[in-house]
Amino acid sequence: MKFRAFTALAVAAAMAVPAAAETRVTYKSAKSSSSYYQMAVQIAEAMQEASDGEISVTVEESQGSVQNVMEVRARGGDYVFTTPPVLVSLAQGGKAMFEGKGDPAFDDIRALFPIPSLTMHFVMSEESGAKTFDDLKGKTILLGKGSFGAKEGEKYLELFGVQDEVNIADVELSNAVPAMQNGQIDGFVTAGSWPAPNVVEAAASTGVHVLSLTDEQIAETKRAKLVIPAGTYAGQDEDIVTTSLPVVAFTTTKMDDDTAYQLTKTYWEQKASMAEAAKWWGGVDEALMENITGQIHPGAVRYYEEAGFTLTDDQK
Known part of the structure; x- marks a missing residue:
């Protein structure tokens, strides 16, 4: 480039x-x-x-x-x-x-x-209706393999008590957007600089809701708080409150x-x-x-x- x-x-x-x-x-x-x-x-x-x-x-x-x-x-x-x-x-x-x-x-x-910073995104399709971590129960989520985002995402599912009620998809993170488009998954987890290219693509093509964390949840993760401003992604009307690794x-x-x-x-x-x-x-x-x-x-x-x-x- x-x-x-x-x-x-x-x-x-x-x-x-x-x-x-x-x-x-x-x-x-x-x-x-x-x-x-x-x-x-x-x-x-x-x-x-x-x-x-x-x-x-x-x-x-x-x-x-x-x-x-x-x-x-x-x-x-x-x-x-x-x-x-x-x-x-x-x-x-x-x-x-x-x-x-x-x-x-x-x-x-x-x-x-x-x-x-490496910024956490829990990206859910609009069709899934998921707006909080409790809403992830019964949903199929793509975590990826071996990356910081995958490890961190798994940790959060366990911390917030939904790990045993979420289906983990066996799909590569590079295929997250197509998998969401065809209904194979309800959401995916990714970490990187923001705005994240795969989140931009998913928001523009299928419509998504990126989950926010409460202050209590952020404290549990022991990570730094980060706010992604409203309007960063298509259809995002409010700030996204999430975590990051500096x-x-x-x-x-x-x-x-x-x-x-x-x-x-x-x-x-x-x-x-x-x-x-x-x-x-x-x-x-x-x-x-x-x-x-x-x-x-x-x-x-x-x-x-x-x-x-x-x-x-x-x-x-």
Whole structure:
């Protein structure tokens, strides 16, 4: 996918970066078929244009967030990667999937900026009549297999007491919309940046209702609350209150302050332009900074303080 060029910061960035040498950055995101890979391409092109070619960002495909964190052990100061902040905390504590795999390099991980969160969607056909989780009883739901959305969806069905009364469809998530159109399923669960392409398609073609969670249900999930504004999807007259897993771009203390500063500055100042090419950037604002639970790179802190962002003591 080819995204539009961004030139607004070309002069300023060129002045901020030494002309004598090109700075190369590797940005490791997700699978090439995912929206997060496309986001990485947008960021790379914005950085290239804003620095007048002085900073070159190469996007690398990844098999997942855990792999991204693990590679910190062998990477240098040019490494940027995306992952949920909770995985950084687990790595630094040697817990869960990082048990027995601890490394001092994990303590050097620092945040740069938040990117669109993994947002939960429980998408029900209008024909199903389902408006709440209790209404899922007796319905056929597609969860998918192995993804964050599938695991999270299964967890919610259990938390809200309907797991044993829901029929789980054996269909790939990529076939969710056709399966809903032909009546094979009543709904599906998906997680990703919003607006989600498969939800857009389902809402436009068959009519859907995306379930909202109560504050009590959100508390049970132990996830961050997220509101998808009314009008995001066809036929959606009210806000959708759901949950999300924050995702952040990280680097390490090996990255020099000037590069971290320029990456962060370009990201925020080009975000509106990137949103013209992909709507998922519209969900990113200063409020997402609270999702950064660890330390921010000193170079990025310099930008945030110049731009008037409010940072916590733990982030500095």
